[in-house]
Amino acid sequence: MLADDMACNARNKYPAQVFNNENHKLNLYGDNVEVDYHGYEVTVENFLRVLTGRHEAAVPRSKRLLSDEGSHILLYMTGHGGDEFLKFQDSEELQSHDLADAVKQMKEKHRFKELLIMVDTCQAATLFSQLHSPGVLAIGSSMKGENSYSHHLDSDVGVSVVDRFTFYTLAFFEKLNMYDNASLSSLFTSYNPTLLMSTTYYRTDLYQRKLEEVSVTNFFGSVMETIHTDSAYRTTHSRKTSETKMPLQESVKHDERRQLINSNVQDQTSDTKIEDKQCPFTRRWNAFQDKLEKIERIDSLVNYGFIIMFPLLLIIMFPLLLISTWLLPTFVS
Amino acid sequence: MSEISPEVPDNRQDAPSHVDPNSTRITKPGVKRLVLTLSVLFSLVLGFPFLWKSVEIYRSSLPFGEISEMESNPSLSFPCRFQAVFINFNSNPSPNHLQLSILDKITELTSNSSQCGACANDLALSVTVDSISSCTQTHPTDNSNYYRCGAISAVDFDFSNDDDDGVDELLESVLGVKNVYSVVVVNGGGEGIRAVVGKYRHAWIVGSVEEEEEESVLVSRVAEIFVKMFVNGGTENGLIHGEFMPVGADRRIVLSFNLLNAEPNDWVYDWDFQRVDETLLAPIIKVLGPIANISVESQVLYHTPKSSFSYWDEKWKSYIFSTKDLPFFVNSNEWHLDTSIAAGGRSKILQFVVYVPSAKECPLSLLLPTGEISKTNGFISPMWGGVVVWNPPGCLNSETNHPSRHTMSREDLQAVFEVFMGQFRQLFGLKSNNLYIGASGTYHLLPSGKGFTEWELDVLSRQFACFNLHSCATTLGSLSRLVQSLPRMIIMDEIGKLVQFSLEAAKLAQSNASLGDNESSAVSSGQARSLAEDAFFHPSIMSISYYSFEHCFAIYSPFFLPVSMHVLLAALREWKRYKQEKAKYTAWKAKVKVES
Numbered sequence: 001m002l003a004d005d006m007a008c009n010a011r012n013k014y015p016a017q018v019f020n021n022e023n024h025k026l027n028l029y030g031d032n033v034e035v036d037y038h039g040y041e042v043t044v045e046n047f048l049r050v051l052t053g054r055h056e057a058a059v060p061r062s063k064r065l066l067s068d069e070g071s072h073i074l075l076y077m078t079g080h081g082g083d084e085f086l087k088f089q090d091s092e093e094l095q096s097h098d099l100a101d102a103v104k105q106m107k108e109k110h111r112f113k114e115l116l117i118m119v120d121t122c123q124a125a126t127l128f129s130q131l132h133s134p135g136v137l138a139i140g141s142s143m144k145g146e147n148s149y150s151h152h153l154d155s156d157v158g159v160s161v162v163d164r165f166t167f168y169t170l171a172f173f174e175k176l177n178m179y180d181n182a183s184l185s186s187l188f189t190s191y192n193p194t195l196l197m198s199t200t201y202y203r204t205d206l207y208q209r210k211l212e213e214v215s216v217t218n219f220f221g222s223v224m225e226t227i228h229t230d231s232a233y234r235t236t237h238s239r240k241t242s243e244t245k246m247p248l249q250e251s252v253k254h255d256e257r258r259q260l261i262n263s264n265v266q267d268q269t270s271d272t273k274i275e276d277k278q279c280p281f282t283r284r285w286n287a288f289q290d291k292l293e294k295i296e297r298i299d300s301l302v303n304y305g306f307i308i309m310f311p312l313l314l315i316i317m318f319p320l321l322l323i324s325t326w327l328l329p330t331f332v333s
Numbered sequence: 334m335s336e337i338s339p340e341v342p343d344n345r346q347d348a349p350s351h352v353d354p355n356s357t358r359i360t361k362p363g364v365k366r367l368v369l370t371l372s373v374l375f376s377l378v379l380g381f382p383f384l385w386k387s388v389e390i391y392r393s394s395l396p397f398g399e400i401s402e403m404e405s406n407p408s409l410s411f412p413c414r415f416q417a418v419f420i421n422f423n424s425n426p427s428p429n430h431l432q433l434s435i436l437d438k439i440t441e442l443t444s445n446s447s448q449c450g451a452c453a454n455d456l457a458l459s460v461t462v463d464s465i466s467s468c469t470q471t472h473p474t475d476n477s478n479y480y481r482c483g484a485i486s487a488v489d490f491d492f493s494n495d496d497d498d499g500v501d502e503l504l505e506s507v508l509g510v511k512n513v514y515s516v517v518v519v520n521g522g523g524e525g526i527r528a529v530v531g532k533y534r535h536a537w538i539v540g541s542v543e544e545e546e547e548e549s550v551l552v553s554r555v556a557e558i559f560v561k562m563f564v565n566g567g568t569e570n571g572l573i574h575g576e577f578m579p580v581g582a583d584r585r586i587v588l589s590f591n592l593l594n595a596e597p598n599d600w601v602y603d604w605d606f607q608r609v610d611e612t613l614l615a616p617i618i619k620v621l622g623p624i625a626n627i628s629v630e631s632q633v634l635y636h637t638p639k640s641s642f643s644y645w646d647e648k649w650k651s652y653i654f655s656t657k658d659l660p661f662f663v664n665s666n667e668w669h670l671d672t673s674i675a676a677g678g679r680s681k682i683l684q685f686v687v688y689v690p691s692a693k694e695c696p697l698s699l700l701l702p703t704g705e706i707s708k709t710n711g712f713i714s715p716m717w718g719g720v721v722v723w724n725p726p727g728c729l730n731s732e733t734n735h736p737s738r739h740t741m742s743r744e745d746l747q748a749v750f751e752v753f754m755g756q757f758r759q760l761f762g763l764k765s766n767n768l769y770i771g772a773s774g775t776y777h778l779l780p781s782g783k784g785f786t787e788w789e790l791d792v793l794s795r796q797f798a799c800f801n802l803h804s805c806a807t808t809l810g811s812l813s814r815l816v817q818s819l820p821r822m823i824i825m826d827e828i829g830k831l832v833q834f835s836l837e838a839a840k841l842a843q844s845n846a847s848l849g850d851n852e853s854s855a856v857s858s859g860q861a862r863s864l865a866e867d868a869f870f871h872p873s874i875m876s877i878s879y880y881s882f883e884h885c886f887a888i889y890s891p892f893f894l895p896v897s898m899h900v901l902l903a904a905l906r907e908w909k910r911y912k913q914e915k916a917k918y919t920a921w922k923a924k925v926k927v928e929s
């Protein structure tokens with residue numbers, strides 16, 4: 001979910017590009033980035049709908065969180081925030097109790113096995129203070145009463161490009177390769193409070209496993225659990241049946257083609273039949289509409305209409321006027 | 334505001350010298366103002382119930398009692414009917430004795446597993462001993478479904494060659510009855526004991542047994558077949574992780590088959606999927622009908638490299654990747670697999686991927702931790718799907734400088750689909766190989782052309798029904814707790830109806846299960862779960878949209894509180910004034926009475 005208020009800002013000199021460093025080496029909005037909700041769709045309601053899964057029936061799969069009992073979910077939130085809230089689009093707030101409620105409902109419906117929440121805002125640790133569901137691990141960039149700061153200013157673009165917590169998280173992951181077995185505790189302890197200018201706080205009371213034993217690929221990197229397939233499932237009959245069925249299928253294809261042509265002809269005949277069976281009202285209405293379409297000068301029709309309207313009004317209104325002004329008062333008084 | 338008492342005309346009476354307007358009055362006090370203010374007050378009070386009704390929230394009533402009752406007991410009890418037939422045992426063991434010992438063994442094996450779907454309460458076993466000279470049976474309650482004496486004899490089992498399929502068909506023609514599982518034990522044949530489980534609902538054990546103590550071996554093997562195979566499906570702990578099934582909430586599965594060409598500049602492979610769909614997949618889809626509504630899609634993708642690395646190994650003469658690379662094999666950035674338009678939001682998609690490596694990495698083989706090369710070159714990810722690496726033939730020697738288009742040969746496609754079939758079975762929690770190694774011995778499992786044997790389908794239906802019912806009960810329980818915690822949330826009629834239909838379907842599933850009808854109980858329990866999920870995930874249940882009672886009060890009170898305060902004060906004041914004037918009047922009247 002990206003509000004795109006920077007990437008698509010009219011004053012952005014590099015439109016649709018977001019950099020993490022003022023050297024502009026890495027465009028975070030590259031070719032492979034898939035954003036499901038952007039711009040006006042980023043609202044608190046949509047966010048909670050994504051978490052709890054309560055969408056309208058027509059919402060496509062790419063906009064849903066398709067998780068199940070064994071999924072590990074990473075939730076990374078960054079922006080402006082404060083004591084027990086996070087700001088959305090400069091107009092709405094996500095309250096900590098709404099987030100806790102959504103997580104509770106997710107847990108009841110078994111929509112995740114483990115959830116990691118990382119928050120990079122001012123007073124970030126207050127946002128997950130109301131969580132109660134098991135299997136949730138949360139880390140915030142600052143504690144209550146502290147601010148979170150940006151890392152450096154990009155004088156070319158004119159704004160700060162990255163926040164400190166995000167910068168050091170990215171730096172940690174850039175140093176890893178696929179086969180390193182870094183643990184979550186090494187990630188959480190890599191944040192230096194003097195460099196961040198705030199104290200990171202994380203809560204592990206709801207998470208059963210020890211952080212030293214959990215690898216970062218548990219949440220990052222879209223890594224799957226795999227089981228090897230020992231053997232194929234072979235039957236002795238399979239070869240024979242496939243050969244005998246070959247000639248049958250070719251004939252089936254011809255039949256299908258013939259049937260297609262037939263159905264077209266049938267459609268045409270059914271169309272004409274429909275017209276005869278219409279009821280008289282629709283027939284007259286259609287005739288009226290045909291006539292209307294045939295009139296060439298609509299303006300004159302409108303003028304005629306106006307001219308006819310005034311005398312008609314007078315004729316209708318006159319008796320009513322009579323009654324209201326003369327007859328009624330005599331009856332009353 | 335004080336009233337001026339009217340002038341008393343002098344000629345009317347001999348009035349006393351003066352009247353004190355502060356303590357007496359001569360005329361009755363007027364009631365018009367009092368009536369006016371009281372009527373305004375009463376109309377305000379009368380209007381209050383109408384206001385209350387107009388801000389009432391429409392909440393369709395949910396059957397909370399029934400929901401909590403179902404949540405506390407979401408179980409299905411399936412009846413189990415077993416029979417054992419012993420043929421050609423000249424020592425003529427007593428069937429009742431055999432029945433008791435088999436039942437003992439069965440209860441011993443089922444005591445440590447408490448899965449749903451196991452025959453906890455309703456177990457019936459019938460034993461027949463049939464030899465040339467005599468035939469004795471224990472007395473089953475329902476005679477018609479059980480074995481008739483003399484239907485099978487030892488000559489039917491041709492011990493020289495292992496024509497298992499022939500024996501299977503013969504036994505099916507004799508024993509083929511729904512809901513009854515049979516084991517035929519035949520004395521004869523060569524050394525040792527061979528046990529085979531057929532494609533239908535029976536198994537047979539062939540062995541030469543002469544002594545008494547080997548009888549207990551046979552008894553334990555018979556019991557193991559009954560419990561481990563026919564009840565538990567040949568798996569140890571039920572499903573892969575014990576809990577979930579790869580079926581979507583709307584009872585649909587979409588099987589998505591993808592052929593991935595990693596480097597089209599080297600070669601491009603295509604496949605004749607239509608034929609495979611019609612010959613191999615159609616029977617499987619039909620057979621799994623009661624469990625899920627399956628649809629199939631396929632696509633061919635290009636430029637799809639994998640993200641893990643491989644190295645050349647001289648010993649195996651191929652590029653090797655190990656099981657440590659498997660979690661990183663699927664490259665979610667480049668492989669755009671989940672592009673199905675037909676799949677709805679709640680369906681489950683299972684991806685089956687055939688990966689054709691590039692010329693730089695061909696042939697690509699999977700090295701197992703045991704040091705061997707994998708025979709299938711494939712792996713699954715639970716609840717996601719499976720991947721098979723297929724190496725184009727002769728890729729090590731060929732020099733391809735230009736991209737060439739090929740189609741996978743029929744045999745190759747067949748082999749790949751056999752691996753897929755194994756993976757599909759693995760995703761459902763069954764084993765993909767044909768051998769089961771139990772505590773008492775090994776068992777050969779006959780494979781079925783439809784992908785699943787009938788007893789495996791029974792096991793799947795039972796486990797599905799159990800899982801669906803459990804899921805339905807927990808969903809409805811969560812929904813009722815959620816609804817009760819938000820008293821100001823609108824509950825639409827639709828939700829009430831969905832809950833009601835779901836409870837009805839759940840009851841139907843429970844009654845079907847107790848009658849032993851696996852398929853229809855799977856269908857109705859699937860419907861129950863689907864309806865319960867529709868109710869729980871209804872888009873109108875969003876807590877953020879509904880105000881608390883304090884909020885509602887805060888909205889309405891600025892309108893009514895000031896007005897009602899003024900009206901009340903006015904009425905009170907008028908009432909006080911009326912009482913004062915009335916007192917004055919009665920005082921005067923008393924004085925007049927005294928004087929006259």
